[in-house]
Amino acid sequence: MxxxxxxxxxxxxxxxxxxxxxxxxxxxxxxxxxxxxxxxxxxxxxxxxxxxxxxxxxxxxxxxxxxxxxxxxxxxxxxxxxxxxxxAPGCNATAVGEFAFIAMLELAKRFKQPLKGKVVGIVGAGNTGSALEHCLKAYGMKVLLCDPVLAKQGDKVNASREFVPLDTIIDQADIISLHVPITRTGEDKTWYLFDEAKLNQLKPNTWLLNCCRGEVIDNRALIKVKQQRSDLKLVLDVWEGEPNPMPELVPLVEFATPHIAGYxxxxxxxxxxxxxxxxxxxLNLEVDKSVSNLLPAFNISQLNINSDLSETQLLNISRLVYNLSDDDYLFRNSFLNNHGFDHMRKNHTHRREFSALSLVNTGLSEVNWIYKLGFSGVER
Incomplete structure (x- = not known):
């Protein structure tokens, strides 16, 4: 064969x-x-x-x-x-959800604003959007979901979830994270879902994250709007025209990465x-290999936690698993190189998920939420 x-x-x-x-x-x-x-x-x-x-x-x-x-x-x-x-639907959902959550923690640290207490609007409630929802709810945050397709066809993830229109997300959400497939036609098309008009409707100080497909946002319009509105904060993992992002957009983004949110x-x-x-x-063959057998051991065997975790401490723990700033730095210094975008993707081999790190509770009474986030571990 x-x-x-x-x-x-x-x-x-x-x-x-x-x-x-x-x-x-x-x-x-x-x-x-x-x-x-x-x-x-x-x-x-x-x-x-x-x-x-x-x-x-x-x-x-x-x-x-x-x-x-x-x-x-x-x-x-x-x-x-x-x-x-x-x-492979859902294969990298956890990675994308954790990427977006870590990016929000990074933005909160950078702008000295607590993440908890903000309202997050998730556009697209499939596998990756649901993974982000899981992280946010584990952390005790309010989440608004927009998915007109699931609203019409029925929610296979959780039949009890409620959906709101995109306009409600734009009106109420402090943070908007995009997790839709790219569709170019139809009533619910996502191509340029966020055009110049929608971008201008965003609340003051909105954080906008795109971890799905670059063309869900009109990147030319995004440049224009962002140049006029410094209050908007952007995290872009995907770009219109990949593997050649618009060079003038990159400096306007807080965290920029080469389509590796699921990597x-x-x-x-x-x-x-x-x-x-x-x-x-x-081929009617037996499946004789498992995912767990493929993965290398994590470089930290376990971490003891013995005090109430602040948001900064949570971010520091998350950075042990994945430091977003490293990829952002590399992207800014490499994306204009010949095949730079694809080279970064090809060589992106260090990223792990929360489950790789074992956290041992040595006496805290309320830390169940950190295990719900996805970290491994036990209570002593």
């Missing part, structure tokens, strides 16, 4: 190595002739899988994308061609493993 996989997809060799011959490729530059006689294609969001790419794929039995979204996949063409497909080692391992499980099912 011949397997072609994106070179930036981790754990491919460990999971798929026994199933066939693996060729690693640059997913953004993949060409049709590279798929001749190939049985399995494993991609990420940078590869457009369509009729043109698969023109010479004469033996393809499976296409897998280690992503939540499928906007880079021509699903209709795969179906007509009888090529099984699987993505935890745990999330990457889950994504690749989900594709492995699907291929094993197609």
């Amino acid at each position: 011949k397997i072609v996989a994106d070179e930036n997809m981790p754990y491919v060799e460990a999971l798929f190595g026994e199933l066939g011959e693996i060729t690693l490729v640059n997913g953004r530059q993949l060409r049709p002739e590279q798929l001749v006689d190939v049985d399995v294609l494993l991609v990420r969001s940078v590869t457009k899988v369509n009729k043109q790419l698969l023109a010479k794929a004469n033996k393809l039995k499976f296409v897998g994308s280690a992503t939540i979204g499928t906007d880079h996949i021509d699903l209709d063409y795969l179906q007509v061609s009888n090529i099984p497909f699987s993505n 935890s080692l745990e999330g990457k391992a889950r994504g690749t493993h989900m594709l492995f499980q699907k291929l094993c099912a197609i």
